[in-house]
Amino acid sequence: MNEHEHAHDSHGDHGDLPRYNHPVSVKLLLTVFFCLVGLTILTVVVNGFGLGQLDIWAALLIASVKAAIVCLFFMHMFWEKGFNIIAFISSLFFVTLFIGLTLMDTRAYRDSQDKFPLDKRPEPTVVRDANS
Amino acid sequence: MSSVDTTAEVHDEHHDDDHHDHGEFIAHHFDTPEQQYDSGKLGIWVFLVTEVLFFSGLFCAYVLLRYHQPEVFVAASEHLDKVLGGINTIVLLFSSLTMAWAVRAAQLGQNRFASRLILITMVCAAVFLGVKAVEYSHKWDLNIYVASHYNYIEGYHPDAPSEGLAGALGVSQSLINLCVLPAILLVGFLVAGVIYRVRESQAMSALYLAMAVMMGGFFLGAVGGQIYQNAAESAAAHGGDHGHDAAAGEHAEEAAVTGPDTTSKYPPPIGMFFSIYYIMTGLHAFHVIGGMVALSWLYYRCTRNHFRPDYYGPVDFVGLYWHLVDLIWIYLFPLLYLIN
Structure with a gap:
């Protein structure tokens, strides 16, 4: 009150x-x-x-x-009201968890993704064409 | 105004003896207006939570893509105009101001004033979409699409349109295409407004005319954005003649940043940035359109004098949604437009 x-x-x-x-x-x-x-x-x-x-x-x-x-x-x-604030702030907490854990995961595999051997790359699917 | 005051007085007289007499808008399963308001408030906050989590999937995708290929984001951001993005940010912030002000007006039972403020909010939403249409159409002219259709060539300038309406106005055909639906809606709302005026249905007439004004805002944004775009392009063309060496130096630097892949058959996948750009801004634009519909409904209810100090929930709840749409743009603007 x-x-x-x-x-x-x-x-x-x-x-x-x-x-x-x-x-x-x-x-x-x-x-x-x-x-x-x-x-x-x-x-x-x-x-x-x-x-x-x-x-x-x-x-x-x-x-x-x-x-x-x-x-x-x-x-x-x-x-x-406190309850509504907790509800909204909790969503931000879960977003942080979501993005944070994904980043930790992708860091662990960074080398195998970003340093993929160039000669083993697949053929490009989009061919650049100056005329189109 | 006078009619509002009388309702408020009548309501005050009954205030203490019977809560069920409070008004036509209290649902039978609620005991008091406060209980109804609090339930609605919790509902809209839970909805906003789901919206935040929904958008967080896209933000997560953005973080992953940027983490693995920061050079793509640097190279792509030169296609985004900070001025247009900044103007749109200010437009949305201003619409948030008028929305928050409309909530205040509804809380005080000033329906007429609230309806004016809601109309301004609606127009700002449409201006935002108009500027967005200019940005999108400019990218489409340069073959900048999502990753699978991205086909931009360095230094490419589309031919000026020569045929039809696009040629007459000197704007791109893509922009004309984006304007077709708003134009149809503008004319439709005007006609509906006039028909209801003739049939003496004032509230409906006011609603349709307000929606016509809102669609006018779209063309205001599109024309303003296009004028800026033309000025920026001619400035760039002139600057290119004079400061050619400086520009060449910049390009050399860029090549150093993006690496030697630029000319190989494995160019940096810049289209990837635009996939996430179109999805994020497109989903945001859909939320703006949804907001416009909800705001139109509020406008109608304001013209019917529905809101008063113990019943203003709908304005408050739509306001919360509208502020969330603004919040998402507050993050999108620096993440998409301001990359160095």
């Missing part, structure tokens, strides 16, 4: 609304939007630096910050 009351207070005088109704203030919505636009520009700029190996991690970090603020404020997760 206290959390709900608090949420109401932080959003101005909507005291007559049902307790599950937490409108987000227009100011907060606009702030989030301009942060997202700023981060989008930032990710393009950082990409231009040519950080090499770090590029992908910088891009993913910025994307994750954007995703987090969309989740928290646009998707109202900040005011969400």
